[in-house]
Amino acid sequence: MPVIVSKAQAPRVVVVSRRATAGIAVKDTAAVIVDQPAPVATVRADTRAVAVVGKGAQGPEGPAGPVGPVGPAGSGSMPPIDFAFGDASPAVVLLVQEPLEVLSVSLQVEEAFDGTGAAVALGTTADPDLLLPPAFNAPGVLGVYETAPRAELPAGTEMILTIAPGVGATAGRGQLVITAVPIQ
Structure with missing residues (x-):
């Protein structure tokens, strides 16, 4: 799980589940510590907190497409x-x-x-x-x-x-x- 440390206010730690998180944006990040650094491609110092995006519930199955x-x-x-x-x-x-x-x-x-x-x-x-x-x-x-x-x-x-x-x-x-x- 990634651990994000913020220096904008008092230091705080946010733990996010990788399986349930589709994306994340953070504001004024001083450091991003990830348990497996390989997936991290870019860390930007000036980002804005937008939201933590999670996967929603799956909707009902749609109609079957035409089958020949x-x-x-x-x-x-x-x-x-x-x-x-x-x-x-x-x-x-x-x-x-x-x-x-x-x-x-x-x-x-x-x-x-x-x-x-x-x-x-x-x-x-x-x-x-x-x-x-x-x-x-x-x-x-x-x-x-x-x-x-x-x-x-x-x-x-x-x-x-x-x-x-x-x-x-x-x-x-x-x-x-x-x-x-x-x-x-």
Whole structure:
């Protein structure tokens, strides 16, 4: 917590909670002592006491914004799909509600798969490698792997995630982010 010492009148100490304080202005400050000086960028000798500003009560939740078939209206991003080495596979991770074109698929390996021969694929029932073939990623290596399949999927298509954790797997997890636009 910052401690402010004023020399304008008799010395006084003001203790302010960092968590509850959004900002503070002080008049005629002789010294500002902070328990962690790193956040202090500037101390001005001639300031005026304005107010101690605290966070107010949170208001009611506003109305939800428009949501399209592929995420917030116009964004094209679908909710991320999290998975791990022990998940059932193959698994339906998304059901296409209306015809769309998949522009990109991004796979982020957040924890490397430790099994020998680990593989991840994303596709459809008819073509399990359509959107993200296993040859385009390395789940045993941390990183982000991206494809741009530009595949058109009709309404009712199931997106299938296939995870082969590899022999002897005990760890591994990742996340898929799909970007798509409706076909008009």
